[in-house]
Amino acid sequence: MKKNKPMIILFLTPAVLFFLVVFLYPILRTILMSFFHITSITDGIGEWTFRGLSNYINLFQTSLFRQSCWNLFRIWLYGGIIVLSLSLLFGVILTSGIRFKKVFRAIIYLPNIVSAVALATMWLQYVYSPKFGLLKSFFTALHLDSLAKIQWLDNDHKFYALLFAYCFGMVGYHMLIWCSGIERISPEYYEAATIDGAGKFAQFRFITRPLLKGVFKTNVTMWTVTSMAFFVWSQLFSTVTADTQTIVPTSYLYIKMFGAGNTVTDRDAGVSAAIGVILALVVVLVFTACNKLIKDDDLEF
Amino acid sequence: MKRKVLSVLLSVTMLASLLTGCGSSSSSTEQAPEAAKEETAAAATEEAATEAPEGTLVYWSMWEATEPQGQAIKEAVDAYSAETGIPVQVEFKGRTGIREGLEPALAAGQQIDLFDEDIDRVNSAFGKYLMDLEELSASNDYEATANAGLMQACRDAGGGTLKSIPYQPNVFAFFYNQDLFDQAGITAVPTTWSEFLDVCQKLKDAGITPMTMDDAYATCLIGYHLGRLVGEDGVRAIVTEGKWDDPAVAQMAKDFEELASKGYFSELVGSNVWPAGQNSELAVGDAAMYLNGSWLPNEVKDIAGEDFNWGCFAYPALDGGKTGTESNNFGAQVYGINKDSKMGAEAFGLIMKITKGEYDQKLSEMSIGIPADSTNSEWPSLVACAKPVMDGSTNRYTWAVGVEANEDMTPIIKENFIKLIAGSCTADEFVQTMQDAAK
The missing domain is CATH 3.40.190.10 (Periplasmic binding protein-like II)
Structure with a gap:
């Protein structure tokens, strides 16, 4: 094909300019900001004070930030295991030819279209309520009094209460990704396997699982990206003042950027930028690790 | 050649549409003054x-x-x-x-x-x-x-x-259910810590949970108590300079340990996420007192009802304290x-x-708020109870008496203080944990 350089340049210029201005400039500016002390996000560069790497060093020396990273790691790991395995299970069941598939799929996906604020209020003020909550009523009906007495939102249980509520809303989304991956696999493989005498579990183990490697990678990356941006649920589970059990790096970033609670506290957009850079690096790291560890290009189907 | 012309035309169209998209807001503002007339x-x-x-x-x-x-x-x-x-x-x-x-x-x-x-x-x-x-x-x-x-x-x-x-x-003060106070035979609001303990005991004896709290306002409780002892500057020094070995901290922790051990706090205080305490305990009459701002009657009016009999008193003075009931967060x-x-x-x-x-x-x-105009002397009945506290406030504390001044410590203070009032840690453990956390 004949290449027409002026045309290529003409067509690419708007997109390249758009990318440079809207994506690349903020990224570079954020990286630059992370080396400075900046009181307000709107301060001009002349008002910045150079700090070198001290924003990063101070962050890792602050126990609250380390706690927020630990919380996020647990959300990513435990939540990832729960959400990805549950969503895979539902995905496999829904694509196995069961009746009312569309109804079940809609039900499982439903929490995704309900506002997080409404969902969190339901969990906080109803499901976990130690006075009239769903869990209390459920365990009381089963005469499991020790479980019925648990205060799910006290310091010992709050993190897991948050994690469970969050996972509840995330299963449907990842289930759809699994479904799309499973539906790509030709039914002929399963028919052949059935004729050869393979049961459902063997079919999953030897056909579905190996052919879903690419989708698994997509799911892990998507889960990592959404986990790094975990914010709303943290805010909803600890209104006004942050909480050691629900704080995550993004909520710590918010505190540093806009101040904490009702008291006017020191603000530092530079520290917030450093947190943003750290989170971005984590996503890149996980994505690279996924690419190295999971090879999906050895199978063609 | 024709294709070249077409390509150029398409490119120009694309660029034009892009620029139109970018410029839409400025064109609408140009029209705005005409429309406004x-x-x-x-x-x-x-x-x-x-x-x-x-x-x-x-x-x-x-x-x-x-x-x-x-x-x-x-x-x-x-x-x-x-x-x-x-x-x-x-x-x-x-x-x-x-x-x-x-x-x-x-x-x-x-x-x-x-x-x-x-x-x-x-x-x-x-x-x-x-x-x-x-x-x-x-x-x-x-x-x-x-x-x-x-x-x-x-x-x-x-x-x-x-x-x-x-x-x-x-104004931030203790809001209470007057009917429950009457039921317990309490005739005067407490102004000192010992009177406050008496009020709690009378409520407890009458089978009433004396007070509750939500996580969002827990820091106000510790802030007020420390503020009464050492003033707001003292509180800020404790949280920003890590002076958790100040004797006032130990006294505060002992005072709240006593409240918790005597059962003066609701059993749910360890797990109340705002607004659970104010809505499902105070407003429905399950607990008698709640430290909060004068916006509280408005926030809970749909649950508490128009006939809820509100009362209000300033955080009690403490023996040997630096500030008294004239100092409030207003x-x-x-x-x-x-x-x-x-x-x-x-x-x-x-x-x-x-x-x-x-x-x-x-x-x-x-x-249901407080009027700003001093000639509007009639306060809404639900919040009129706060008038004596407001009128008697001559020294201003800021929010939570400055206990939230160190954003890196606030969640840690909140966690451990809630444990203290829930009875799941002792006063000594609280002080030790805070000293360790501030290092």
């Missing part, structure tokens, strides 16, 4: 995201349009526009909208003539954008009918000069005028409309 002043007050035409006052509000405060303010704004013919563009941004969006907008030079938020945030975080209001206040004789304590608080927060105008005053929302506003006098006029006379009274009634 035909609009009535009242209609122009409607919330709009477009740039305001010249001669229009732009007000960014911390309220939502659906809140009672937002509704009352909207009425005042409409009345102001009708009287003066000055169109006002109100943008109800909400608390988060102001906190996140106001400063970038001001820094970008967007036309915002006046805005409102909490007294401390306006004067510190937005301080460099504020117009000095001393002259406007004097020429309008504003202070003749204003709360002197709050005006002074605004001057203190503004670095010695008046840069904000207070409205919707509030404050207000405040209005600030943008120093770059070309309509400062008009903006001040609108502030007068909202914070004086009829509309101040209306705002107070609709939001």
